[in-house]
Amino acid sequence: MTIPSIKLGTRGSALALWQAEWVKTLLQSRHPDLHVALIIIKTQGDKILDVPLAKVGGKGLFVKELEEALLAEEIDLAVHSMKDMPAVVPDGLQLAAILEREDPRDVLLSIRHATLTALPQGAVVGSSSLRRQSQLLHLRPDLRVLSLRGNVNTRIGKLEAGLFDAILLAAAGVKRLQLTQHVVEYLDPEVMIPANGQGAIGIETRQQDTRTLSLVAPLNHRPTWQCVSAERAFLATLEGGCQVPIAGYAQRHADTLQLLGRVSSLDGTEMLTQRLQGSAEQPVALGERLAQELLDRGARRILESISCV
16 A cells, blocks of 8 residues: 655745644644655755845745746645745645634844844844835934844854844744744834744645645644734735835734734935734635725825836
């Protein structure tokens, strides 16, 4: 008797492998006879580490090769950090499940300083994200914010080497890898709004692959799915193909979603923030509506002023 098997595609970073192993564990807990083979695929985002993300194409760089492998049937499913996924999924593919969300917040890591407000004037802070950079400069325009690339371990290593006074990372990745020793502050999501989908793991499959879809579907966490769907609809309506400072964070309360959105200039001098509430059963409509309200308030002018690269 042939043992059923499935090929799971993942990036090769420590965090990506943790996420892939977690999905593998969840699948095998439901299907004990299932053999899950991890297929490591190197993406452009993993290869180009000396250039800011926005200058080399943004978040899609961590996804494209995995999606190409899916379409070529070299793998059966791909595991992604939802914050890395572009707002639009290619034809023939679909998001099959989103796992229950980890902590969505950003965290400040530092060796010598206790909080964001305690950083001295002119302190050097590292971040790879335009969203984090712009919100940080809005809060502390006196800081020097420099691009910081690499996986979580690499970034923490640069902090430990004294290249930065502090760095900003996603809490979820730091917690999953048990690398919280230098975390000094969990930033309030009302102040530093997270990336759309931050803290959530997504599973992508081919639309017509009913076998894989049936295996993956039970892993979907509906409240997280609804929140992330609202955030992604908000992003899709605003982004237009550019890597821009957009932040969106949804929370579910009973049958209601509350979505907080923000658009800002690269230097943080201009910032528009809006909150909207709607039905948890219509998350996409909520995200689109919030985006339109921000566009009507002036977000279009801010976004158009940011050059695509």
